[in-house]
Amino acid sequence: MTDLLLRNGRPWTPGLPLRSADIAVAGGRIAAVGPGLDLEAAEVIDLDGAIVLPGLVDAHCHLDKTMFGGPWTPNTGGRTLEGRIANGEGRRAELGVPSADYAANLLRAMAAAGTSFVRSHIDIDPEVGLGGVAAVREAAARLSGAVDVELVAFPQGGLLTRPGVPALLEAALADGVGTVGGLDPAGFDRDPTGQLDLLFDLAERHGASIDVHLHDRGLLGAWEYELIIERTKALGMAGRVAISHAYAMGGLEPDHRRRIAEALAEAGVAMITCAVGGAPSSPCRSWPTRARCSPSATTASATCGPRTATATCSAASTRCPSATGSCPTRRSSSRSRPGRTAARPSSGSTGTASRSDATRTCSP
Numbered sequence: 001m002t003d004l005l006l007r008n009g010r011p012w013t014p015g016l017p018l019r020s021a022d023i024a025v026a027g028g029r030i031a032a033v034g035p036g037l038d039l040e041a042a043e044v045i046d047l048d049g050a051i052v053l054p055g056l057v058d059a060h061c062h063l064d065k066t067m068f069g070g071p072w073t074p075n076t077g078g079r080t081l082e083g084r085i086a087n088g089e090g091r092r093a094e095l096g097v098p099s100a101d102y103a104a105n106l107l108r109a110m111a112a113a114g115t116s117f118v119r120s121h122i123d124i125d126p127e128v129g130l131g132g133v134a135a136v137r138e139a140a141a142r143l144s145g146a147v148d149v150e151l152v153a154f155p156q157g158g159l160l161t162r163p164g165v166p167a168l169l170e171a172a173l174a175d176g177v178g179t180v181g182g183l184d185p186a187g188f189d190r191d192p193t194g195q196l197d198l199l200f201d202l203a204e205r206h207g208a209s210i211d212v213h214l215h216d217r218g219l220l221g222a223w224e225y226e227l228i229i230e231r232t233k234a235l236g237m238a239g240r241v242a243i244s245h246a247y248a249m250g251g252l253e254p255d256h257r258r259r260i261a262e263a264l265a266e267a268g269v270a271m272i273t274c275a276v277g278g279a280p281s282s283p284c285r286s287w288p289t290r291a292r293c294s295p296s297a298t299t300a301s302a303t304c305g306p307r308t309a310t311a312t313c314s315a316a317s318t319r320c321p322s323a324t325g326s327c328p329t330r331r332s333s334s335r336s337r338p339g340r341t342a343a344r345p346s347s348g349s350t351g352t353a354s355r356s357d358a359t360r361t362c363s364p
C-alpha cells in the first residue's frame, strides 16, 4: 500500500517526449514512476493527462520585506536606490517588518503555485541585526517543508560604509546562514576590491556561497564582474558565486558581452537577472550555450500551466522527477551546506513528491 498514486500524468523530463505515466508516492518521496502501476494506494488522483513538473525555483526574493496579505502601502521611497533603501529601513517599525506572518503568507502563495525552493536575501544592519533571519526562519517552519528557503545575509544598507555590518554578517554565517550577499561594491560602497575581498574572505572561512546585487551599469559593472570572476577562480569557488540583477550585461557591446558570458561560465559564476525598467535587457538567447547553462544551484525554473501538476522535488534542478523517480544528486550536496532553513517532514526525507503540492497545483 502506497500513500498516494497519481494516475495518468505526463512527467516532464528534459529532452524526452511527454508520455503518460503513473507516479507512486510513499513517505513523502516518489517511489515509482511508470505506465499502469499495479499498486494499492491510500489516495488516488487522476491527473487526466496533466504535465508533471519539478518544483519551481524562485532564485531571488526578499521575504523579510514583504507585506503580503497586509494593508496596501504606497511606495514613499522615490526612484533612487539610496532613497528606497533609506525608506525601507526607516519605516520598518511603522510597517511591522520583518514579519513572520507576512513572510509565511507569501510562502503559502508560492507553494500553492508550485514553487518549492526560494533563495531569500535578508537585510542585515545594525538596526535590525539578525531579526529578519529569525522572522523568515519562523515563517519557513510554519510551511512544514512545503518550500525550502535558502537565506542570504544581505548588507542592503552598505557593508564597508556602515560600522558593525561585517561583524553582523559574520554572526549570521556562524548562525547557519549559508550565503553572504553584497551590494554594488563600486556604486554603493565605493570600494569594489575592499567589499569583494571582505565577502570572499567571509565565504571562504565559513564555507558559504556568495550572491552580489549588482546594479552598476556599463564598463564599471563589467569590471566588477571581472573582479568577481578573478576571486571565484582564485579561491576555487565555482558553483558557489552568483551575480544578481547584473544590469550592465544588457548595455555592453556584443563582443564584450560574449567575453564576459564566457568568462562567467568558465569560472562557474551564475547570473540571476531580471527585466528592469530603464536598463536594456540582457539578450540571453545570444549567449554561448555553455554560458546559458552555467552551473548554478539556483537558476533552474519551470513554468506551470493551468492544467499542470507539480511533483515537488524541491531541489534547484530541472531533472526531477526522472524515469527512475529519484531526485538529482546535486540536491544532497547542496543540503550538506549550511543555510537551508525549511523544516522537513519528520521522516527526514529529501526529494519529495509532496501530496499537498501536487493537489494544490493540478486543478484543471
Ligand SMILES: [Zn+2]
Pocket: 060, 061, 062, 121, 213, 244
Ligand atoms: Zn534583491
